[in-house]
Amino acid sequence: MRKVLLIIAGVVVLVCGVGGWFGYQALNAGREISRSSITQQEFDAQQVGTAETTVRDALPTPLDDDEENIYGDDPTRQGKPAGATCAYYPLKPLTESKNRPLFRFCFAGGKLTEKKQIRIDGA
Template identity: 30%
Template sequence: MAQRKGCLIGCGVALVLGVGLLVLLVFGMGKVLDMADKTLVDPKVYEAVKTGDVESEVRAKLPSGDTFVKGALKEGGPAEPEGGVCSWYLSSGDTKNGNETVFRFCFKDGKLAEKAEYPMR
């Protein structure tokens, strides 16, 4: 009887751990999909916008960019222009030499002041 009770307890613990891992997996996938939805930009959009374009029109073509990976996207890029406000995004296109491409858009005085493309480090 004691042996059977121990087996039931062990199975119960395994079940709880399995359900917990499944919940973490679903939560993690949700975060990844949320990040992709907020940070991916089509290379055609990057090519279409030009410096001097009105900020509101450019931002209307871009996702929000508010994700937990924003700090990582900043690394390895060129210096930010003085007095500008920048936003960073991942390219939805193919990788180049095995590296993801980062698109940076910097705005100043209501216009797109600079855009940069560089590999993510």
């Protein structure tokens, strides 16, 4: 009987540890999204042609996300300019919509070349 109780206790500890780890990861992801979000006014304040450093200094740290996660199997990347590097920011306030808006700022040659609101199809 004691052996059975020890096994059950071990399983409970293992399940709690794994559940806690996943909960911690979800919390961190939520914090990153919250810290990276910007308002419509912050988006509107940035002007095409502005120096990249000026734009990046005016905004929080962008999402640290792979474009494969953002665009999925969209080969056009929603019209992303060729040769540009882009930064992505969620819209504040955050929504629970499956079709989430993101602000995209694309840079080339040290300048903001495009700013656009895109929609991401979520699961």
